[in-house]
Amino acid sequence: MVKTGKRRITSESTKECYSKVNGVGYFEPNGGCSKDAEITVGTKVLDQQHIAARIDGQEVSVKALDKELQLVLYDIAEMEHKLRLNKLHEMIAKTAKDGQEIEVMLPVPEPPRIDLDYGGRAARGNPEAPITIAVFCSFQSPHCKSFQPTLRRLLSDYSGWVRQVNFDFPLKFHREGIKAAVSAKCAGEHNIFWEYHDALYAKTPNLGEKSYSQTASSLLIDDKQFKTCIGDMNYKEVVLGDQEIALGLGLTNVPVVFINGLYLKGARSFEQYSYWIEKELIRLDIDPQQKYTWKQQKDTENQLPVTDLPLALVGVSESSIENKSKALIEVNGQKAQNFSLGQSVLKDVFLKRLKGHYAVIDNQGSLERLLLQGEEGNIIPLTLSYQHDEELRKRIEQPQGEKGKKLIEPAGVLTLGQEWLAKQLEQREFLEAKFIEAEMEVEGHHLMRLEGVANNEFFTALGFEENDVLLRVNDSWVHSGQNELWSALTSGKVIDVAFMRKGLPHRLQYVVEENGYFDEDLGK
Structure with missing residues (x-):
């Protein structure tokens, strides 16, 4: 009898060393800083301090090679693990007798952890989540399209614990890849990046000028402004910057996911992503079975100082859809404008959160309260939800x-x-x-x-x-x-x-x- 059910993961204390190669940060687990560190390649164990070559008198160590190759080496390690696991199941099927208890102890190879910069990227889910799912994808990829339901389930099942950020990696043979990514960023100017993102994947592979325009129209984006943004390819350099990051990491295909930096190549099952998410939660001393308690439920921010900036909050519109709540704010005594979460209100001042009777603003790094005031003030709850009963x-x-x-x-x-x-x-x-x-x-x-x-x-x-x-x-x-x-x-x-x-x-x-x-x- 083979033991089934949820795996129990025990947290191990590990020493981690941080270093950078070609501008990309790496965490080396399990004593990677030790002089005696070893690495297994195939069946041969190599001392990481072993000198692989000397180039004009400059030594190149196995450790330096392995940093450059760590993603490829992990792909190989995963392949070896799969081969061993398949062979193990064959042996069990041939030799095990009914009623026998079988315990599988074959270790799962640990993915390398890559340090990625998420600054300035649109995030879906809890912006303060302890786990970030970074996705390298192309809107024209059928594999990225088929991967979207799994992503949505992860965001739902681990609500509060995870957030998703997007890196554009249009492949060379994706003729609409760059323009599709640019169009999504143009939609982001209207605070509907994720709605547009989902719509493009739903329409893949039928991408092109017509689909961009029709999608924008259905989302009530100003068509003239949107078309100008795409026509000028305003965000092309940003998309190419993401592509450069991907190529610098050695990525060659999509999708690729990094769970708090842990590298997972190719579209996988929900259970495989869930395994590493739960392992990360345990590493952070969080029980994976525990429900996330939203900070908004405990109003600890009602003691923040009241801002003295020239702003007046005259209305609040709360939505159950992530990032759709809005505030009506007068700036410098001018006519009130509609602001979304994360939007700049003044230079270096951003709308952070809405709490019903006040807004939390980020004033050059300091949190302050902007109180709801005036007879015009209204709190209007919106009940729209993505969930069926x-x-x-x-x-x-x-x-x-x-x-x-x-x-x-x-x-x-x-x-x-x-x-x-x-x-x-x-x-x-x-x-x-x-x-x-x-x-x-x-x-x-x-x-x-x-x-x-x-x-x-x-x-x-x-x-x-x-x-x-x-x-x-x-x-x-x-x-x-x-x-x-x-x-x-x-x-x-x-x-x-x-x-x-x-x-x-x-x-x-x-x-x-x-x-x-x-x-x-x-x-x-």
Whole structure:
């Protein structure tokens, strides 16, 4: 009998030495600074202080070589581990008898830890999370696209403990790779980087000028400003800088993930990432089973000094969507403006957090309170959420019940601007005519196939293609007798859609973005 269940990881006290090679920082675990340190390459043990060569009298040690090759050496070590593990399972299958207890003690190779600079990058999740998941990806990569559901699950299951940051690594053969990355950064100017990021992956591989413009339009981005940003390739050097970092590390493909710097190459299972996240939590003396306690629940910041800057907080709009809360602030007595979390209010002054009756601002590194004031002040809670209730989620994911096959994870979450959607639905009769009866039947009715939607703004924004066959909207079938798509889009809740494309199942989710409470009144 092979022991199964969750692995128990014991924390080990390790000495770490920090050094830099070619501008990249490295942590060397397990006594890497020791003169007696050794490294195993294949079956041969090498003294790291061994001199590999002398170049014009200058010595090159094995240790120096291994720093340059540590990612490649780890790839080899993982390959060796996999070969040994497979052989071990073969031996167990051949020799083990029923009822025998088997304990597998084959050690898992420890990934090298790389020190990356996350400064100035958009982060998803808890900005103060102890674990950072750094992702090197290209928007044109199908592997990066298929990896997105795993990322979303990690952010959900380890909510509060982890955050995600993005590094652009468009590969040479990705013709739209650089421009797609630039377009996402242009969207970031409008504080919707992650919504646009998700939309691009949902539409991969159909990337290009039209998809960028349509995605921007559905997210209510000013089209002229957005197109100018892409046309001028404003962020090209930033994207190429990320690419240079990746190449400097020796990366050759995507995706590559670093969990607090721990190197993991290629798209992997949720369980593999979970293993290293939990090991990191334990290293930081955190119980992986413990729920994160959000600091906002303990209002320890109500004792911060009140700012004397020329600012007046006249409104607060709180959202359950990460980084979507907004504040209405008068600056230097001028007309109030709408500010999002992280946005600059004055030079070297940033909106840090919203606490209902006050805002926390970062004033040149010092935290201060900006109190809500004036009769104009309003606190407007927004209830929008990415989550279905538990019972609905079960019905969506397992339409045939507990014993039925579970649906695939959503390939993406698309955010749709409320104003844009309302305008599109004005032509609902025209849009409904795009649904044609398909051959397959369910509940005594024909399923519905999309026809003539190739250049339609509405269906393209929703990620549909010509001849897609819709299956379900949330927990309801779509057929000639009913189509819940329209009512779902106007429900104000997350919408889950399953469909078939070229014989394969697909799944997407949509969130209709409510206008901020102040958005419509700023121009008045």
